[in-house]
Amino acid sequence: MTEQLDAGLVGRQIAESDQLGDPKDGREVGRARRRKEDARLITGRTTWTDNIQLPGMLYVAFLRSPIAHARITRVDASAARARPGVVAALTGRDFADEQGSLPCAWPVSEDVVIPDHPPMASDEVRYVGEAVACVVATDRYKAVDALEAIEVDYEPLEAVLDMTEALAEGSPKVHEAGNQAFTWKFSGGDAEAAFRDAPVVIDRTYVQQRLIPTAMEPRAVVATTDGGSFTVYSATQIPHILRVMLALTTGIPEHRLRVIAPDVGGGFGSKLQVTAEEVLCLLLTRRLGKPVKWTESRSEGNLTVHHGRDQIQKISLAAERDGRIRGVRVDLLADMGAYLMLVTPGIPLLGAFMYNGIYKMDAYDFRCTGVFTTKMPTDAYRGAGRPEATFAIERTVDELAHELGMDPLEVRRRNWITHQEFPYATIAGLTYDSGNYEAATDRAMALLGYDKLRAEQADRRDRRDPVQLGIGVSTYTEMCGLAPSRVLGSLSYGAGGWEHAAVRVLPTGKVEVVTGSSAHGQGHETAWSQIAADALGVPFEDVSVLHGDTAIAPQGMDTYGSRSLVVGGIAVLRACEKVKAKAAELAAHLLEASPDDVEFSTGTFAVRGTSEGKTIQELALAAFAAHDLPEGFEPRLDAEVTFDPENFSFPHGTHLCAAEVDTETGMVRIRSYVAVDDVGHVVNPLIVEGQVHGGIAQGIAQALFEEAVYDSDGNLLTTTMADYLIPSAADLPDFVTDRTETPAASNPLGVKGVGEAGTIASTPAVVNAIVDALRPYGVNDVPMPCTPERVWRTLAGAAPPGSTAAGRGGAGESEGGER
Amino acid sequence: MIPATFDYIRPASLDEACHVLRDAGDSGDDVKVLAGGQSLLPLLRLRLAYPSALVDLGRLPGLRGVEDRGDHVFIGALTTHDEVLRSPVVREHVPLVAMATATVADPAVRHRGTFGGSLAHADPAGDLPAVALALDCVFIARSAEGEREIPAAEFFTDYLETALRPGEVLIGVRAPKLGADWGFHYEKFTRTAQAWAIVGVAAAVRSEGGDIAEARIGLTNMGPTPLRAQVAEEALRGLGVAHGNGGGPAPGSAPGSAPDGARDPVRDACGQAAEGASPPSDLHARPDYRAHLARVLTYRAVRAASA
């Protein structure tokens, strides 16, 4: 069955278009350019933060709490100071007057509690891994060795680990103010009415397990000073936001603070943060007058990189017997961990508008309670809120289909917004500008061979094959391109959602694009070059893209939320258009024509109807020489733009997963996976393909492999990659990918963003497939990650129709307790 | 991820190594032998071990390579997993070793990690200890006092502990050649492709006219040491393998029964594979699940080995 799938189809098309130098019209946008940054990144001829060596550099190591919750009664670092090579050994008290509190920029509600969050704890620790002391030494080895000489006395307090218990009367408290971080409500339509007398109501509870974002490059910070000003290098996604926040947190004036994100090896949201280590390294360089460096180990990272997801989702769906959805109610508990970090409380709210998915309904009701626990804080992780929402609705719609005895795709068809209905104002108050769910779904079904697989499934069921087959559906949409500033304002977010770009045509006609987006693996240097090359009519090779340094790209809102192309890329396009207008004015002047008569085509400004013209390169030189310019014309061919989007963008698509489940061992094997995504127009198909592949891999990882596990004392058990399982290529099937292209109506390129789509779509597709395979055994859910043991326990505990659970090995999920 | 300080010693000969180890033992130092470092270095880096010195055997002559010695194959302790895999002698005469080695970690680890290191480390989750046990290998140890042989059944004494005495180096292993009437299979169960076994089953089966004449079954990660599934081995003796259909329990039927409901005696015998085991509990599997896996995987391994 798999062999008939054309796994290589898209890949081949890409390779061909790259070789042929297509596209037909000579345009760069749409062309599968190899990424220009890759040679540098892949061969290591680049600067990762940890590669930076500065004269006199000192190395920092942090001592971290081994206890989830405790009062610190004594810290004695004096013995560490006597160790060889140690320059300083400092405790929370030493920083007390200068360290401030780590910022939370998203006070989501009136009732939000934002506890003080000292970068280094001095009185109380609230999660395992919280920094309590540090050593600064002449090399990294000495620093780590000296940590063992620091004595800390803890008076243990009760750990708070379970969200439901945390909210119960009498629970031990994480913070004085209690364990409720905030409540938040939202509704559209009349949910009471939708659920009253509803012929079908599906009630489900899903657990979004805690995940550890695992960027290939660990976090690293270098901080240095010349006495007057400060430079922080950090493996961050957000150099601009970090600069503002470091200034606000430490009181170092913003204009004397430069933040550089050198090449950064992935983030997935985990580097969208203002971390304790960044603040403390900055304070250390100020204190010691020397450059300092800290690089985390992988285990340290698993403990202290902010975690993702960790929600308990109660969802109810009311429907008619014909499958039409009347309404959806959602009640979330969201684990904040011990503190509110940069956008911690906002993450579940990014999903608040998405639990209705692609479906029409009369009513929608959403409520969320943020809960403090003694665990590492959670925050943005690829998809941030939308994967959770998509999972819940897509799982529940499959449950509805099962309840009604309908095909899961048929139920979706009866409810989804049809392509004629766009723009469509959803029950959650968003306006979906465009989409074509029918086209993506038809294509996906054809690519999977849907009907044939259903036939095979029926056959395996008949044969009682120990290996059962299931097909999982996920017809997702998501909101990305964060975000219209006024919308962010209405959600109490602390900043705007604009992006900045500057375009400079240099005297030799080469182009520099300065962007506020901060790529950390996405390929912006290539995509922005393609956009600029088309807009200015210059060769792709003639464009350089500068980013990630607040002294070079002074303004920006950085990269997250699939926002770079739809906001930052559009800013680049707009800046190019401004440059072009200037160039046209100069051309008209030099050609002694009226500006209205000057036409631009492939890099040349010509007088209409004549062969007379000036190339953009000639104009750049003329502007530089400035000998003969129009009245009031500044002698530069450059422009800046700050672009604020009017709407989010809404990628969508249909993902289908066929999974085999070995009912004897519980092992799940994905047999085929089809993703048809609609991300609007595509600037570079190769980059899109890469994002889709990585995204699907991460979503599958949540479904099958990844889970941060704390034990009953609040110790993280998954501190190494032997325990926290990340799939490798060998664990994943070939992905069959294709696209439909329904352009976004909200921006001139018609693009939608693709950074998170794969992750958002794929998790429910996989779990739906597993549940579908196991329906004959009476299974209607498997908790994530669907490990072999969980699948086996679910099977052993389930009561298959027409039999009793007795005599089935007695290994129900309840027995032995959940781990 | 930074080890505490330690001394590093690289002896030029096996004799010198043995003397260094004896002297260190005499002065009470905690000295460890370093082979491929693929198990030892992670322990050091996680600061789970603090040896005062490492004695690197890595470049010693004579401890590396595979030899056909008539009735057995000798595998030098320092032979890397990769070399074992590439050895035609191993593939032909002790295929079970090749089958298990192919599942060890990834190519990078297999280029450094050694056959002897895997056995001396005695991790019950390692793939080779169960194989050595199933094949009744003989371990050759050398110390300043001389050489001695240790049968596999006596080698693995406890979790990460062996019969090697302080000052002793494992120099190699004798793996008996089994005849053409033997079949082999290593069945490893993992969650991801390149991982330690949750459970592994090493099966060597001698068939006689469609019946199982003898089965030797080594279990990986079913207790503090690798184990032989003796009860299942006994129960399998004399059973016909032709009848089973390889199917699993149907929805609603008892585990162990074939899809058509008929009993399969081989499956029943393999249902005793976990007798006497004390499987560990960790994030990937609790003991009852491991026991279940051992039963299912033993059946699969035995069937494959006798096919």
Ligand SMILES: Cc1cc2nc3c(=O)[nH]c(=O)nc-3n(C[C@H](O)[C@H](O)[C@H](O)COP(=O)(O)OP(=O)(O)OC[C@H]3O[C@@H](n4cnc5c(N)ncnc54)[C@H](O)[C@@H]3O)c2cc1C
């Ligand atoms: C990422 C990773 C994945 C792995 N996955 C697997 C797997 O799936 N299956 C598996 O079986 N193994 C796996 N391993 C372990 C690997 O097989 C190692 O090669 C093996 O465990 C140890 O061999 P070594 O040569 O590296 O020994 P070392 O690490 O050098 O030594 C291990 C121990 O044995 C002692 N020792 C070594 N050689 C001798 C000797 N000749 N005489 C006396 N004592 C000695 C050392 O003192 C030390 O205590 C993995 C390792 C890694 C790093």
